[in-house]
Amino acid sequence: MFxxxxxxxxxxxxxxxxxxxxxxxxxxxxxxxxxxxxxxxVNCNVKFRANGTNYSAKTQDISLTGLSIETAHQLDLDAxxxxxxxxxxxxxxxxxxxxxxTIEHGIGVNIIENNSDYMRYYKYLLSKQK
Numbered sequence: 001m002f003x004x005x006x007x008x009x010x011x012x013x014x015x016x017x018x019x020x021x022x023x024x025x026x027x028x029x030x031x032x033x034x035x036x037x038x039x040x041x042v043n044c045n046v047k048f049r050a051n052g053t054n055y056s057a058k059t060q061d062i063s064l065t066g067l068s069i070e071t072a073h074q075l076d077l078d079a080x081x082x083x084x085x086x087x088x089x090x091x092x093x094x095x096x097x098x099x100x101x102t103i104e105h106g107i108g109v110n111i112i113e114n115n116s117d118y119m120r121y122y123k124y125l126l127s128k129q130k
Contacts, residue, residue, distance in 0.1 A: 012112050022072070037064035040125040045086040050079050050099075059085070060106060064122055070106045081109060085118065093117040 039061045046069060048055050057071040067083075075081075079099045084092050095118055101108030111118075 001010065038123075038126065039068075040064045040122065040129065042125055048081045048083040050075055050081050058104075062122060062125070064111075064119070066100070066110045068106055068108050070074055072083060074106055074107065076101065077102065078117075080112075082108070085121075087121050092116060093121060 015095050040063065041061045042059060044059045044062070046057050048057070048069070054070060055073055055104055057069050057073075057092045058089065060068040060070050062068075062085075067085075069083075077099055081099065083095050083097055086092055093115060095115065096113035097109035097111050099107050100110045
């Protein structure tokens with residue numbers, strides 16, 4: 001039969017503390033730390049279409065993988081949007097997104113199809129923040 005020694009009990013305790021600490025760091029890190037890409041605050045005019053209806057709004061922020069749109073219109077989670085973002089110099093970028101969050105005055109959208117204009121604009125905004 002196995003009899004625990006003081007060394008084995010201490011080793012097991014150290015392993016438990018390490019695993020617990022790593023678990024807590026993963027679970028309780030901030031949302032910002034968990035993001036795949038950095039958010040950039042920017043107000044762009046947007047037009048989007050959902051369920052056959054056209055809307056106009058403004059962005060609150062954008063990232064490589066999503067954007068936050070300020071709107072009073074309540075949309076269903078998982079609604080698919082065709083979004084036209086007005087960029088500087090009278091350019092536009094059209095992306096496709098999915099509503100992943102609804103808040104009192106807006107929606108969070110996960111971009112499921114973007115294009116090179118959107119990516120260039122996002123990288124430009126990031127470069128201005130440094």
